[in-house]
Amino acid sequence: MKYQSRKKAILLLADGTIFNGKAVGRDGNAFGEVCFNTGMTGYQEIFTDPSYFGQLMVTTNAHIGNYGTFEEEMESDSVKIAGLIVKNFSYDYSRENADQSLQEFLDKYGVLAISDVDTRALVSYIRDHGAMNAVISTDVENIEGLKAQLAEVPNMDGLELASKVSTTEPYFYGDPNAEFKISAMDLGIKKNILRNLAKRDAYIKVFPHSATFEEMSAWEPDGYFLSNGPGDPDPLTNAIEVTKEIIKRDLPLFGICLGHQVIALANGIATYKMHHGHRGINHPVKNLLTGKGEITSQNHGFSVDREQTESNPEVEITHVHLNDHTVAGLRMVNKNCFSVQYHPEAGPGPNDATYLFDQFIENIKKREYVNK
Numbered sequence: 567m568k569y570q571s572r573k574k575a576i577l578l579l580a581d582g583t584i585f586n587g588k589a590v591g592r593d594g595n596a597f598g599e600v601c602f603n604t605g606m607t608g609y610q611e612i613f614t615d616p617s618y619f620g621q622l623m624v625t626t627n628a629h630i631g632n633y634g635t636f637e638e639e640m641e642s643d644s645v646k647i648a649g650l651i652v653k654n655f656s657y658d659y660s661r662e663n664a665d666q667s668l669q670e671f672l673d674k675y676g677v678l679a680i681s682d683v684d685t686r687a688l689v690s691y692i693r694d695h696g697a698m699n700a701v702i703s704t705d706v707e708n709i710e711g712l713k714a715q716l717a718e719v720p721n722m723d724g725l726e727l728a729s730k731v732s733t734t735e736p737y738f739y740g741d742p743n744a745e746f747k748i749s750a751m752d753l754g755i756k757k758n759i760l761r762n763l764a765k766r767d768a769y770i771k772v773f774p775h776s777a778t779f780e781e782m783s784a785w786e787p788d789g790y791f792l793s794n795g796p797g798d799p800d801p802l803t804n805a806i807e808v809t810k811e812i813i814k815r816d817l818p819l820f821g822i823c824l825g826h827q828v829i830a831l832a833n834g835i836a837t838y839k840m841h842h843g844h845r846g847i848n849h850p851v852k853n854l855l856t857g858k859g860e861i862t863s864q865n866h867g868f869s870v871d872r873e874q875t876e877s878n879p880e881v882e883i884t885h886v887h888l889n890d891h892t893v894a895g896l897r898m899v900n901k902n903c904f905s906v907q908y909h910p911e912a913g914p915g916p917n918d919a920t921y922l923f924d925q926f927i928e929n930i931k932k933r934e935y936v937n938k
């Protein structure tokens with residue numbers, strides 16, 4: 567076993583609370599908003615999901631690393647979390663097709679991790695006191711200095727982060743001979759969304775967060791997609807403007823998570839920062855159109871205002887989160903536009919909601935039929 571005597575490390579929360587642990591790899595500091603994910607599996611997908619940019623991730627599963635990492639399970643080209651907090655960190659792994667250990671993987675991307683933290687107590691603390699900024703540090707004697715630096719870290723509320731993870735140049739994904747063409751705005755898109763669209767015979771052109779409606783429309787796509795992504799949706803003025811243009815022309819539109827929030831904002835419905843968000847792969851949702859329940863993969867810290875959604879005549883709530891009755895999905899009443907707050911691409915997670923990709927393709931076909 568490597569790293570038998572490891573250095574002390576701490577997690578210092580913005581309110582001054584300290585959780586003790588041990589450094590997993592390198593020394594240093596990692597700042598971000600602390601949040602937790604309750605998924606029992608799928609850590610590599612979580613760590614590489616661009617929606618987590620700027621966040622320190624607490625995994626509630628007590629063992630992390632035991633199946634290593636595998637190139638095909640990347641949700642983007644690198645690790646996106648700001649730092650990792652675990653109970654038991656497995657340096658060894660036992661999966662035949664893994665490429666490397668989790669420690670080698672985190673080292674490769676320069677990510678700081680802390681283990682041996684009482685993650686059950688930490689998660690209870692976040693649930694009681696809400697998501698807040700924090701720092702992971704091996705500089706354990708320098709509490710006052712760390713507190714001063716932590717006070718400078720911007721609050722997630724109001725923070726625009728999509729531009730930090732979006733592509734800078736447009737690119738294509740899938741088979742150029744596929745039946746449908748989709749323009750996707752990359753606010754932090756997960757690869758499994760692209761895989762799911764391509765699997766349904768779509769060729770996707772992925773555009774930067776700053777793309778205009780005209781740029782996204784020049785190649786005459788059959789439909790538009792707004793991706794997931796990090797940060798507060800409210801400052802995404804360009805994405806909101808583009809969405810209004812798409813809606814005005816009644817073009818087929820689908821949004822996931824941050825994309826769902828942007829669609830709400832384009833309809834004049836406000837979003838707000840949640841107490842500690844929804845992150846896990848067993849979140850119960852009810853589809854109000856079918857009456858059926860779905861177990862869903864979720865990762866969000868903001869939500870769409872429910873009252874404003876209910877009182878907006880243009881919009882209808884289609885899905886509700888059964889734990890707290892927040893808006894989990896909506897559609898526009900007279901437009902070819904719908905969105906969900908959760909993750910039908912399920913990387914990681916259950917596959918109950920993949921029908922939403924089929925629904926998007928059906929909406930595209932419906933429009934083509936009307937136009938003929």
Ligand SMILES: NC(=O)CC[C@H](N)C(=O)O
Nearest residue numbers: 794795823824866867868
């Ligand atoms: N996964 C996402 O797209 C997250 C959206 C947004 N950043 C939130 O935390 O609510």
